[in-house]
């Protein structure tokens with residue numbers, strides 16, 4: 001029996017009324033939506049879609065340092081002399097390599113096992129122009145590192161793979177890379193989602209994100225497509241622009257993700273990049289969380305959302321409203337976004 005009725009997809013429509021400078025009576029629609037998983041509210045302020053957003057009229061030009069491979073510590077050959085190495089008691093040779101992907105410790109760590117994984121030797125890659133194989137290799141390299149860390153420190157069970165694509169999304173270097181983290185102390189999202197998935201399972205006997213996905217497949221309006229076993233949907237209550245989720249149902253550990261799943265994930269990530277490129281967006285964040293204590297009900301989910309463009313004089317995508325009130329306000333409906341994204345999955 002389906003237990004997706006334990007998840008409620010609630011939204012409320014409110015209207016702002018005022019008189020335009022022209023004298024015309026105006027009504028603007030705003031939707032307040034509740035995230036069925038987190039309970040957090042967010043808003044879709046449709047009126048703001050008409051606001052001029054500098055830097056999104058066309059895809060921004062490559063940045064000035066797009067050709068500066070000599071000054072980049074992640075480019076060959078200097079990558080081997082200018083990046084840190086992993087301690088010898090974890091791995092001999094100091095780095096993890098998988099095909100063209102190279103992984104090494106983050107010089108500016110966030111935690112005990114912070115690392116960086118390069119896709120390849122390409123210094124600047126326009127959004128949507130990456131190869132599926134470079135992403136697959138990089139993901140598998142991250143997986144190999146994380147599994148190795150877990151063997152050497154079984155308490156470091158709170159793991160993540162993230163990406164800050166371009167500096168406007170938090171990236172400090174232009175050269176494309178993923179960040180990897182493994183921690184003994186649970187970050188907020190690991191702590192919250194692990195507990196939520198466990199309680200949901202005990203309450204309903206089924207998996208949280210599987211049920212969420214089931215609801216979304218039956219509804220259909222936010223469903224985007226499928227790559228292998230990964231299924232893609234627009235977030236119902238987005239906390240970022242064009243927020244999309246890839247879900248790998250019933251898979252709750254890194255060890256259960258096969259190499260072909262990483263390949264399919266890479267395809268979905270590139271499809272998302274192409275969708276963002278079609279909207280003239282060049283920056284995004286990506287993240288996947290893992291709880292590797294052998295007892296977690298949290299399924300694999302990758303979240304990707306567009307950030308402010310990396311272009312001159314672009315304003316930040318988080319205003320006082322998001323920072324101080326805690327409700328993200330995006331401008332377009334997830335249902336329209338799904339319609340526009342679907343073409344990149346066919």
Ligand SMILES: [Zn+2]
Pocket residue numbers: 069072073074075122123124175
């Ligand atoms: Zn480089």
